[in-house]
Amino acid sequence: MKWIASFVFIAVAAFGFLGTQSTAFSQALPVVNDTAIPLMVPNAGQILMSFPICSFSSSLGQNCKLYSETEKTSVRLYTDKIIKKIELNADNASIETDDWDYSMHSVKENDLGFTFNFTDDSKFASYLTDKKFYAERDKGSLGW
Numbered sequence: 001m002k003w004i005a006s007f008v009f010i011a012v013a014a015f016g017f018l019g020t021q022s023t024a025f026s027q028a029l030p031v032v033n034d035t036a037i038p039l040m041v042p043n044a045g046q047i048l049m050s051f052p053i054c055s056f057s058s059s060l061g062q063n064c065k066l067y068s069e070t071e072k073t074s075v076r077l078y079t080d081k082i083i084k085k086i087e088l089n090a091d092n093a094s095i096e097t098d099d100w101d102y103s104m105h106s107v108k109e110n111d112l113g114f115t116f117n118f119t120d121d122s123k124f125a126s127y128l129t130d131k132k133f134y135a136e137r138d139k140g141s142l143g144w
Helices: 044-050
Strands: 002-005 008-011 085-088 092-096 100-109 113-122 128-136
Touching: 044 085, 044 092, 044 100
Parallel strands: 008 128
Antiparallel strands: 002 008, 085 092, 092 100, 100 113, 113 128
16 A cells, blocks of 8 residues: 555555455456456445554554554454444444544545545544545456
8 A cells, every 4th residue: 555645545455455355345356258347336334344443543553553563454443342333334334432433434436446534533532533545446456
């Protein structure tokens, strides 16, 4: 992956959008009669459940330092958390814990791939971020 700015990236990982082959993003491009079928853009719920939070700057940065580089790619927003509420919808998805609200929203397809927003919001401190991410199809793996 290469960073455009501290809050924006273009995903071009060879093994899929989020670095692991088991995510919703690493879809092989099916071929029927020598014609490629376009990849489906993941919905907000799929992105939220697959998002490797320790691979990006977030409120969990200090916690992520406890993991090895290999372990960081498998940590998700729900790892080692007590979930109070979870909503997984196509347009908006959220996870609520005792102290934090996390959400994915505004998933939009574009010519090169798709964009989505990630909101990281503290309930009791002054921490709120809303980051827009850009993902594009990796021509090598034909995944995100």
